[in-house]
Each structure stands twice: as C-alpha cells, then as structure tokens.
Amino acid sequence: MKILVIGNGGREHAIAWKLSLSPRVQCVYVAPGNAGTAFEARVRNVPISVADLETLADFAARERIAFTVVGPEAPLAAGIADVFRARGLRIFGPTRLAAQLESSKDFAKAFMQRHGIPTAAYASFSDPAQAHQYAERQGAPIVIKADGLAAGKGVVVAHLLNDAHAAIEALFSHYGARVVIEEHLNGEEASFIVMVDGEHVLPLASSQDYKRVGDGDTGPNTGGMGATSPAPVMTAQLHARVMRDIILPAVQGMAREGLRYTGFLYAGLMIDAHGAPKTLEFNCRLGDPETQPILMRMQSDFATVIERAMAGALDTVALEWDPRCALGVVLAAHGYPDAPRRGDVMTGIPASTEDLHIFHAGTTQHENQRLTSGGRVLCATGLADSIEAARARVYENVARIHFDGMHYRRDIGARALS
Ligand code: AMP
Ligand code: GLY
16 A cells, blocks of 8 residues: 655654554655655655645545545644645545644643543733733743644743743743743653543653753753653653543543544653643644654564554554654754754765664755755754663764764653663
C-alpha cells in the first residue's frame, strides 16, 4: 500500500521512516518533506504545501493512497480530516472541531473545566485592559497564552509583572482576539502521547522534551530542543493516574460533546512535587521532537497500528517497544528561536544505523548541497541500553556535524538521569 504523510519536520521524517519499514508498505509519500525524507528508501517527497488541502486530497485520490497521516497541527486546525473524509479518503487525525483542543486554548481550558480535568486556574480575555488588570491582581509569576495556534511562540512564562504586561500587549497585537492567563505551575514536565480511535486509547511509550533553548532550562521556549523515551518520571502509578484523571475523561468528554476524537492526542503535563499531574495543554498531534525517540523504540508495525485505529479497534492492539532508551538532540539554526537563518551548508551528517538516525527537519537539497531551511534543522537520535549510553552515542555523532551557527543543548537527558 501507499501512505501519505503531511508535513516537513523531524517528526514527519520519523513517521515516514517508521511507516516505510512496514513490509506491507510500498511507498510513503511526504508532502512536502525535507532533504531527509528525500533520501529515505521507499519514501518520496511531493511538492504540495500542508496548507493546500484540496491539492493534497487530489493527490491522495489520484495515487490511491491507503491512508494519510498528518504531522503538524495547522492542517488539522484547518480541517484537513474533514476535507479528506468528505471525499471518502482515509486519514488519521481529528476533525477541525475536535482539533480545537489544541487550536483554541480558551476551548481547551473551558473543556477541561467542564470535565473536571486537572489544569492550572485561568481566565480568558478579549479585552486587553481587563487582561492587564487581572495580571496585576494575580501577580507574578504568571503565564500568558495566545488563544490560537502560534507555532510555539504563543506562551510567555512571566516571572515579573512587567513581563506579563509586555506579553499581554505582544500576544494581543500578534495573535489577535483572545488571551488566556494562567496560574504558574511548578514541577517536572512530561509528554503523554496516545492514539485514540474515538473510543479506545492506546498510550505510546513515555517521553519528555526539553523546551528551553539553553542548557539547564534557560532562555526562551522553543518547539523542543531534545527528548528522551522513556521518561523515568512517568512511573506505572502516575501513568495510571494520568489515564484515569486526564486522558480518558478527555476522550469521553469529546465523545459526549459530539466531537468524537480520533488521531494522536498529546497531553503536556506538569507533575508537582507530590506526583500530582496537571494538564498544561493538549496537542492534537504527535510531539516534535518526542516522536523521534518514541518511534526509534517502536517495534510494532506502525502502519498496521494506524489502520487498527482508523477501524476503531485500538482495544485489540498491544504495542511492542524496544526496552532500550532513546534520546534525540535537536541541532538548531543560527538565531533560533527568534529569527532563524536559512541557507547554511551542512556537512558531516553520519549515515543512519540500527541505533542511530539523523532525522531532518528544516533542511533542503540544493544541487549537491544540503542546506538549512528552518529553525530546528536536524534531530540526532540514538538508542542504547541506558540514557547515559544513548546520550554518549548521540553527542559523539553530533560532534561530526557542522553548519555555520549550529547550536544545541549539551544536557539532553539530564532530567532522566537525575
Ligand atoms: P503550552 O504550549 O501551553 O504547553 O506551553 C508551552 C510551555 O510553557 C510549557 O511546556 C511549559 O514549559 C510552559 N508553561 C505553560 N503553561 C504553564 C503553566 N501554567 N505554568 C508553568 N509553565 C507553563
Ligand atoms: N515538543 C513539544 C511539542 O511538540 O509540542
């Protein structure tokens, strides 16, 4: 069969690579893909933008694509699943309305409140003056979030009231209509990612990402600078609690509200000092870069698992995982996350092996050169018997890679080791 993957990041490279290993898969098309997917065996890039929903559907129909997997949130929020389903094309992902769990923080917070899902206290504003007053009353630290999608730039954790006011100004002026202001939570973050078929839930292996740009969790938030799987913080007990208190109420709540959820569902969690989880956010997709280590560890046939999900039969699937640890380090472009530079020449990218894969994100091929073309450029991901060994394997290989302005965190895995 032929499969279509939508997107061009490291997550989509990992999805396409993993799907291409299925013996039943003849070819995985990636729209639009990157320089990494261009060179993967049985993977082919198709130059269609993720925003061009009708052209993507035309392609899927013409090529008799068995099913489509959507990487990023933007096409889901724009209704790609609705467009495909209306044309009888199989696609794994939530509808536009169900994707509001990610595309509107205001929707997500109100939904969590309606269904008793633990999350930070909040208030939502369409009037900047009222937002400023509320922040003033609450005091810092406080968290300011744009209501809509903002490609990882819509959240400001303000440690000073002045920063909170500046963030309110900035988010209203850049992202428009509404901001959500939240209580600041302390603790350890973890990513909890599951597959949902409308009713049943199948958790993926645990993972944890490193969101700040700098070592020791310093500097601005990014889309993610590295990740590990498993995440030791996710004990069996905590896992059961997250399923019971957060994931199942969310899936059941969506179904009860007539927004039956299918697709990947990602809960960003904050685990407090007593081990109690709260939901920072929902995403309606896999995480990037969490997907890269997670899929390095997946031993099940990913294509078959997604087919079971689309058939509403996730209760019949037991996933198998490599017991080893996986760790991914993102190599970012000069200026990331504020103003990433494009067009730097990359050299020294090691060939992939069974326990090392260099997933591409913001890369393109130009004549004989591979060039950077986005903020997060590569994600070097390795597998080994321990987090320490995986870390050593990855950093040893990262040292061979070069492009001007390349920067990365040197402490990925630190939380899993402490
Ligand atoms: P979000 O997109 O809502 O997950 O926010 C991005 C990042 O901001 C999270 O991964 C956290 O690091 C941080 N963050 C978001 N909400 C809060 C909160 N209520 N308290 C503390 N940190 C937060
Ligand atoms: N790594 C965080 C995310 O994908 O949202």
